[in-house]
Amino acid sequence: xxxxxxxxxxxxxxxxxxxxxxxxxxxxxxxxxxxxxxxxxxxxxxxxxxxxxxxxxxxxxxxxxxxxxxxxxxxxxxxxxxxxxxxxxxxxxxxxxxxxxxxxxxxxxxxxxxx
Amino acid sequence: xxxxxxxxxxxxxxxxxxxxxxxxxxxxxxxxxxxxxxxxxxxxxxxxxxxxxxxxxxxxxxxxxxxxxxxxxxxxxxxxxxxxxxxxxxxxxxxxxxxxxxxxxxxxxx
Numbered sequence: 001x002x003x004x005x006x007x008x009x010x011x012x013x014x015x016x017x018x019x020x021x022x023x024x025x026x027x028x029x030x031x032x033x034x035x036x037x038x039x040x041x042x043x044x045x046x047x048x049x050x051x052x053x054x055x056x057x058x059x060x061x062x063x064x065x066x067x068x069x070x071x072x073x074x075x076x077x078x079x080x081x082x083x084x085x086x087x088x089x090x091x092x093x094x095x096x097x098x099x100x101x102x103x104x105x106x107x108x109x110x111x112x113x114x115x
Numbered sequence: 116x117x118x119x120x121x122x123x124x125x126x127x128x129x130x131x132x133x134x135x136x137x138x139x140x141x142x143x144x145x146x147x148x149x150x151x152x153x154x155x156x157x158x159x160x161x162x163x164x165x166x167x168x169x170x171x172x173x174x175x176x177x178x179x180x181x182x183x184x185x186x187x188x189x190x191x192x193x194x195x196x197x198x199x200x201x202x203x204x205x206x207x208x209x210x211x212x213x214x215x216x217x218x219x220x221x222x223x224x225x
Contacts, residue, residue, distance in 0.1 A: 031211065033211065033213075035213075042218075043159060043205075045214070048212060056211040058212070103149070105161060106159045106161075108157070109158045
């Protein structure tokens with residue numbers, strides 16, 4: 001069964017450093033998402049991406065964040081200058097379509113630890 | 116502000132019993148409703164979705180939706196210890212984003 005994959009599974013970085021989290025969505029899916037979950041808290045939407053552009057973003061997704069689909073398979077989230085409060089699990093998700101019938105499938109996540 | 120509320124639990128049920136998980140949402144424009152299961156340290160795993168008022172059954176799981184009351188529930192029949200996890204309710208208004216509740220921790224005791 002196709003699945004979303006993410007690398008690395010765990011990333012440790014120093015505050016102020018740039019990190020890139022990578023995702024390979026399900027191959028025939030067209031819509032891509034990033035969510036994050038701070039330990040013990042809710043899963044929070046960051047951004048959605050379709051046709052090589054951002055379609056929706058939350059207040060969390062500020063200028064420190066960017067997303068890119070550098071090739072036909074990868075989808076990346078870049079955090080330019082990490083802060084302690086960026087420590088969280090970051091989940092990539094993908095869906096075949098959008099609208100009320102969309103179903104998003106999540107990858108295993110990347111645990112980001114900012115020291 | 117769109118809110119999705121769940122009782123954090125834990126909800127403890129004996130093996131073989133029915134577990135009933137509830138969720139309320141604030142946005143009347145919500146159109147799609149999802150239940151995800153999340154084991155500790157893992158990612159959300161889709162269990163089922165529902166779009167229309169009423170019940171939807173899938174194996175041991177039944178989702179119930181009442182848009183007038185802004186209420187979604189998940190029933191798990193014949194609960195097993197392996198069902199012990201946090202159950203996340205998520206809501207979409209036909210846009211891209213899912214709004215998640217905080218989850219209900221379910222414990223199924225052998």
